Amino acid sequence: xxxxxxxxxxxxxxxxxxxxxxxxxxxxxxxxxxxxxxxxxxxxxxxxxxxxxxxxxxxxxxxxxxxxxxxxxxxxxxxxxxxxxxxxxxxxxxxxxxxxxxxxxxxxxxxxxxxxxxxxxxxxxxxxxxxxxxxxxxxxxxxxxxxxxxxxxxxxxxxxxxxxxxxxxxxxxxxxxxxxxxxxxxxxxxxxxxxxxxxxxxxxxxxxxxxxxxxxxxxxxxxxxxxxxxxxxxxxxxxxxxxxxxxxxxxxxxxxxxxxxxxxxxxxxxxxxxxxxxxxxxxxxxxxxxxxxxxxxxxx
DNA sequence: CTCGATCCCTGGACGC
DNA sequence: TGCGTCCAGGGATCGA
Numbered sequence: 037x038x039x040x041x042x043x044x045x046x047x048x049x050x051x052x053x054x055x056x057x058x059x060x061x062x063x064x065x066x067x068x069x070x071x072x073x074x075x076x077x078x079x080x081x082x083x084x085x086x087x088x089x090x091x092x093x094x095x096x097x098x099x100x101x102x103x104x105x106x107x108x109x110x111x112x113x114x115x116x117x118x119x120x121x122x123x124x125x126x127x128x129x130x131x132x133x134x135x136x137x138x139x140x141x142x143x144x145x146x147x148x149x150x151x152x153x154x155x156x157x158x159x160x161x162x163x164x165x166x167x168x169x170x171x172x173x174x175x176x177x178x179x180x181x182x183x184x185x186x187x188x189x190x191x192x193x194x195x196x197x198x199x200x201x202x203x204x205x206x207x208x209x210x211x212x213x214x215x216x217x218x219x220x221x222x223x224x225x226x227x228x229x230x231x232x233x234x235x236x237x238x239x240x241x242x243x244x245x246x247x248x249x250x251x252x253x254x255x256x257x258x259x260x261x262x263x264x265x266x267x268x269x270x271x272x273x274x275x276x277x278x279x280x281x282x283x284x285x286x287x288x289x290x291x292x293x294x295x296x297x298x299x300x301x302x303x304x305x306x307x308x309x310x311x312x313x314x315x316x317x318x319x320x321x322x323x324x325x326x327x328x329x330x331x332x333x334x335x336x
Numbered sequence: 337c338t339c340g341a342t343c344c345c346t347g348g349a350c351g352c
Numbered sequence: 353t354g355c356g357t358c359c360a361g362g363g364a365t366c367g368a
Contacts, residue, residue: 037361068344093362120361121346136346155345157362196338205363213361302340303361 037261038118040179040210041253042272043090046124049267050088050095053126058084058144059099065138069119069153071161079112079162080141086111092175092209093117095124096168110165119157125150125267175209179246182208187243191231198234198242199227200301211246214261214281215253217306219246221280226312227298227305233315252277280306 038046059080067073083099090096097114116124126147133140139151139160151160163171177186190207191198201207202216211219220227222245225238234242257272261282265271279289284297288308297306 039362117362119345119363153345154347155361157345159363194337200338203362 037120037212037214038122039093039212039215040090040250041215041257042266043093043095043118043210044254045257045266045272046118047088047090047095047267050097050124050126053267054085054143054147054149055087056084057147057149058082059149060142060144063140063142065140066156067138069138069156069158069160071159075162076114076139076160080114083112090210091172092178092205093212112162112164113168115159115161115163115168115171116151117159119153119155119159121155122151122153122158123265124152125265125269175205176207177209179208179211180250184240184243188236188239191239191242192234192236194231196231197227197300198225198229198231199303199305201231202246203301203303210250213303213305214278215246215249217281218249218279221307221312222249224311224313226314227300227307229315280308282306 059082062077062080064070064073064077070076080099083101086098086100088095088097095116095118097116098111099113100111116122118124126143126149129146129148131148133150134152136154136156137150137152138156141149143149151158161171176190179187182190187208191201194201194207196204199216199220202211202219203213217227219242223238223241225234225242253272256277257266257270261275280295283295283306286295287293288295288311291308291310293308293310295306296309297304299305
């Protein structure tokens with residue numbers, strides 16, 4: 037499942053592999069995950085891929101054409117979200133086409149840039165420079181670029197659960213379920229704690245944990261779960277370093293307590309019930325606070 | 337503002 | 353071996 041480290045890995049690989057190549061033609065398969073398939077077909081051929089960068093969990097392929105002015109400002113781009121199972125990488129000429137190949141771009145060196153996505157949870161859109169700017173405005177700070185002050189402000193002003201905040205792309209862009217759980221475990225914070233109720237030191241811990249984990253994961257090319265491969269067809273290694281994600285019932289590597297799984301923000305959330313203390317009281321039905329309140333009423 | 341529920345989609349795991 | 357069923361999950365959307 038491509039999150040920030042996986043998408044970063046793919047972006048770097050694509051940059052190495054296809055930057056500078058010109059697109060000769062486009063062949064589309066299923067297009068229900070593409071905003072504007074007609075424009076992809078008409079606008080991409082003839083354009084060169086100037087560069088590939090990551091933006092949150094998106095891949096941004098900057099496209100250029102001789103007629104385009106020199107300034108990057110007016111260059112259009114292809115925005116790609118890999119969803120759960122999306123893969124984007126160049127294939128050698130004649131390599132058999134995998135099932136669920138939905139977009140094929142023939143490059144000027146004979147290779148084919150193919151988008152493969154069995155579940156089609158991915159997204160693709162061809163955007164003008166202007167609509168691209170507008171689109172990207174909706175997202176929060178990059179967790180690797182954000183300073184501690186910005187991170188603290190984003191987290192401690194919200195009353196939502198910390199797990200929901202980490203997953204919310206308007207708050208921070210690029211964090212997904214795996215790295216949210218791993219960071220919370222490392223910082224010893226329960227996923228249901230409210231952002232605004234975290235102590236300052238906990239926010240600092242979380243900030244460091246998140247950055248450290250993301251950076252480490254990028255170095256070893258991300259986590260390969262459900263067949264994730266990067267732009268060079270290589271799997272990542274970070275899944276071997278998962279401390280909580282997917283480890284329900286197994287002992288916490290810090291304290292041996294069984295890892296538990298709960299649903300937070302609609303996602304499986306793995307945590308250690310001992311290292312990551314559940315919030316007191318809270319507003320989940322029948323809380324301690326309410327019971328005390330009722331008792332006090334009876335006394336009076 | 338924040339929540340949960342629902343939908344999208346397919347492959348893989350599991351039970352019989 | 354072959355069914356059927358359930359589940360995974362990012363994001364959009366909707367109603368509470």
